[in-house]
Amino acid sequence: MSDPRLTPDPATVTQDTPAQIARPVVDLCRAPSGPRDRQLLFGDALRVLDTAAGWSYIQAEKDGYCGYIPSDSHGALTTPTHYVSAPATHLYSDADFKSPDRMRLNHTSRVTVIALSDRFAETSAGFIPAAHLTPMDQHQTDxxxxxxxxxxxxxxxxxxxxxxxxxxxxxxxxxxxxxxxxxxxxxxxxxxxxxxxxxxxxxxxxxxxxxxxxxxxxxxxxxxxxxxxxxxxxxxxxxxxxxxxxxxxxxxxxxxx
The missing domain is CATH 3.90.1720.10 (endopeptidase domain like (from Nostoc punctiforme))
Known part of the structure; x- marks a missing residue:
């Protein structure tokens, strides 16, 4: 018998649309408004397999996990250039740590950098301290x-x-x-x-x-x-x-x- 955590329910699949998480943290639920099985983070890639009544049935790219997330928690897929390698960071409205912070991002969150300076990386959502990011092709070893x-x-x-x-x-x-x-x-x-x-x-x-x-x-x-x-x-x-x-x-x- 196939594992429903990793195998999409064919009776539920109506589409196959690439997308990514657009909130800092999103619960991946067993059913709409159901219990949390796992979580997805900002920039995590996924495939939207069905959307109904404000919920999307999805499969996560990183581990194949299937479940439901709010339909307003994901957006269009982009190609990430960096990931958050610090335990956590903030995304600021300007390249200034005194500017308003727009959201908190967690370790392993994936972002697309538009421009990079010594202090800050610019993304479409705001500015992130450059010291908190690592290029996608540079992996940890331990x-x-x-x-x-x-x-x-x-x-x-x-x-x-x-x-x-x-x-x-x-x-x-x-x-x-x-x-x-x-x-x-x-x-x-x-x-x-x-x-x-x-x-x-x-x-x-x-x-x-x-x-x-x-x-x-x-x-x-x-x-x-x-x-x-x-x-x-x-x-x-x-x-x-x-x-x-x-x-x-x-x-x-x-x-x-």
Whole structure:
């Protein structure tokens, strides 16, 4: 049976129109006005497959995830030139940090730069500090270092932004920033890499039922979790014991990218 998260419902598909997210953060819902499954960020590319009653049925480009977003939350597709490589930034009305800010953009948001100076990048939506952007063809190389940008971020089920993130959202942001393809949910992420045995290595993935964490060194991991209600470092042995004690079972997989 096909996975409805990744396979568009043929009974719902009436079009196939390229578009992109036009708000800082948009919930990707299971049904119109339904629960949040994931989130999409400013500039994320997508295909609009149907529009009705103010909702668009879409499929995200970055991971193939299907769901519903408000129809006024997306616009015409452009070719991004840069992405936000800082934890977050602001988009200003002028090339001046004292000018009014128009919106807050999160890490991995994608933008199209029209002109670039030493201080600011101009886009059709406003000006972004140049230091907060990286060209699209320049990728990060260390997922654990990227994940550290989210330390202290509040835990949010289905979250994918610096405003709120969950375990699989953290892993996806870290891996996609390093040009490593990564699906949206932890059960799908368990197919990444290869099974690993022995000592833990930096950037290994550890899985429990419904949870994933990224190893930062042989004794430590980073994860967004509902126990701390935040993205935190935690000793691996402590995490394994705590998760078992709270009734969520043992480690179910150890994967090496």
């Amino acid at each position: 997922p654990a270092q990227v994940a550290a940008l989210y330390l202290g971020t509040p835990y949010l089920w289905g979250g994918n932004s610096r405003d709120g993130i969950d375990c699989s959202g953290l892993v996806q942001a870290a891996l996609l920033s390093c040009a490593i393809p990564c699906p949206g949910d932890s059960d799908m992420q368990m197919t990444l890499g290869e099974n690993a045995d022995g000592p833990y290595r930096r950037n290994d993935l550890l899985f429990w039922k419904g949870h994933v964490a990224l190893v930062t060194d042989g004794d430590t991991l980073i994860h967004a979790n509902a126990s701390a209600m935040a993205c935190v470092y935690e000793p691996i042995a402590t995490a394994i014991a705590r998760i078992a004690t709270q009734g969520d079972g043992p480690v179910t997989a150890h994967r090496r990218l």
